Amino acid sequence: MREKLSENTEEKILEAAKEIFVREGKSGARMQEIADKAGINKSLLHYYYRSKEKLFYTVFKFVFSKFAHKIINLFDADKDIFEVIEQFIDNYIDLIRKNPFIPMFIINEINRKETSFVTEVIRETGINIDTYFEFIQRNIDLGKIKAVDPKQLIINILSLCIFPIISRPIVQIILYDDNKNAYDKFLDQRKKEVNEIIFTMIKPN
Amino acid sequence: MREKLSENTEEKILEAAKEIFVREGKSGARMQEIADKAGINKSLLHYYYRSKEKLFYTVFKFVFSKFAHKIINLFDADKDIFEVIEQFIDNYIDLIRKNPFIPMFIINEINRKETSFVTEVIRETGINIDTYFEFIQRNIDLGKIKAVDPKQLIINILSLCIFPIISRPIVQIILYDDNKNAYDKFLDQRKKEVNEIIFTMIKPN
DNA sequence: CGTAAATTTGACCATTCGGTTAAACTATTT
DNA sequence: AAATAGTTTAACCGAATGGTCAAATTTACG
Known part of the structure; x- marks a missing residue:
């Protein structure tokens, strides 16, 4: 051979x-x-x-894995949660901005596949949400943040970061008359905005 | 004839x-x-x-128009802003939940088209974002809400409502082991969650 | 070198797909 | 009823597309 x-x-x-x-x-x-x-x-x-199917499967797994790990791995650290979140928002908005089609690609294709396909991909890529849950729970126990629902929290963060970028083609036109620079500024400001929202919602009274 | x-x-x-x-x-x-x-x-x-192109164009305009107007028209009223937002969140989450593919459809196809197509559709459907801006500005002037950026505000609301539903196929699996009922509960709770976030961010100190 | 395995190519195939055409059918007007 | 305009169908077409195959070329190794 x-x-x-x-x-x-x-x-x-x-x-x-x-x-x-x-x-x-x-x-x-x-x-x-x-x-x-x-x-x-x-x-x-x-x-x-x-076949096209096989090639697609390979590509999808690769792309999905890379993006999913970028989310999960961050919360592995033993850093301050506020720092982690701030860093996450900053990195993630930049990352998606550089690859604006990827979130849509993932959501799109997952919509067209059966659950078994998705489950398989998740299993193979070995992402594990529990490290995130533990990270949040630890911080709640320590009194660093309020007793928020970790599921709502992660969805809030992801929503606020991802949606403005995937919807950019419409929103840029409607809000900014298709001025690219203006929308880029908007996205930069957005980092502060999202940070403030998340911080406000989780910081102890 | x-x-x-x-x-x-x-x-x-x-x-x-x-x-x-x-x-x-x-x-x-x-x-x-x-x-x-x-x-x-x-x-x-x-x-x-x-042609397929013509048929698609007709369908797209129809679908887009319906959804865009559901967003814009709400802010036409002379109602209390907190009521308007609460009603909007409630209605919109239910609406998208019933038509989960539509946001993706719109974003998707707009991504594949040139700006001129989108501008054309927006012009033809006659949606006007200014009524929203005026609505917010009036409420800021009246001191009913903080002097927030109306653009960030609308994007925050839409992000928090739409993203959890379009990403449902993945998120439901990762967060809820593909338990449909559990995710439906999650989305119901979400109405409160989004409301609380938005209210917290706009209510005067 | 010689040969066998791995790699690359071009020609080809079956199917799918958007679209056309001419003929058939239906309803309305006179 | 005859003529006419609007509607529907079946048969067909050419291009595109995913995929195959056998031959050609390159590479590794005895």
């Missing part, structure tokens, strides 16, 4: 597939377009990933 | 197209599927709406 000669090609395919799938969605993506972007023949796609 | 005999068929097509487009997206939707759902021949689709 020979060694794998070009893990390079596989990389290039994945990179191209990621870009196309994320931008166009699964049904909108074309195998030919992915091949072109990877600079290879369409047959090669099927040589490495037997 | 003859009368239109069956505005019935046109209705049926629109209804079917709406359901399919919203669920499958523009590229995922099939003209044949729409025809089947409307109980007619595929050629009839092209008789009434010349």
Whole structure:
């Protein structure tokens, strides 16, 4: 049995597939377009990933895993919760701003799949929400924050960070007459805004 | 010139197209599927709406207009702002819960279109954000609420209401082990949660 | 080098899909 | 009833698309 000669090609395919799938969605993506972007023949796609379905699954798992871990891992630390949240909001808004299509991509495709697919992906990527719950509970026990519902809290943070970016194409037009710079400023201000909201809601009386 | 005999068929097509487009997206939707759902021949689709593009445009405008007006019109009233917001949150969460695919549909398709398309739709549907701005400004002037940024405010409300529902398929699994009832309770509680957040942020000191 | 395995290509296939066309059918007007 | 305009259908078309296959090329190794 020979060694794998070009893990390079596989990389290039994945990179191209990621870009196309994320931008166009699964049904909108074309195998030919992915091949072109990877600079290879369409047959090669099927040589490495037997079908569009398989290729998509690989890409989805990769993208989802990366994003999910960026959320969960933060709360692993033993840092001050207010610092963690501030840092999270700052990093996450920037991250999504740089990859504005990814949240939509994830939500979108999960909507089209059965639960088993999602469960499988979550299991395989090994994300674990419990570290977050423990982190919050510890801080409640220590009296650092109010006894808030950790589930509502994480959804509040994610909502306030993600929604303004995924809805940007409409909101930028309606609120800012499609002025890109103005909306970028809006998003920068938003970091303070979200911070203030979350802090206000969790800080002890 | 003859009368239109069956505005019935046109209705049926629109209804079917709406359901399919919203669920499958523009590229995922099939003209044949729409025809089947409307109980007619595929050629009839092209008789009434010349192309998929035209049919989609009609559906999109219809759906977008309905949802946008539900947001804007509320703030037209001369009611107490706290009542308006409370009612809005309650209604809107229920509305989206009943039509969970619509926000994603709108955001999704707007992402794929050029600005001109969106501007056109907004112009044609005649939504006007100024009534909202005036409503907020009036309440600030009257000292009923703090001098908050109306843009941040509306985005906060929409984020907190919409995101938990569009991300439901993932979040329900991660937070509630895919227990539908549990997540429905979560969303009911959420009305209180969002209300409390918004009220806390705008009420005068 | 020679050969066998791994990689890459081009030609090709079956199916799907949006769209067209001509003919059939229905209702309305005269 | 005949003519006419509006409505519906079945058959068909060309392009696009996911996928296959056998041949060609490259690479690793004895």
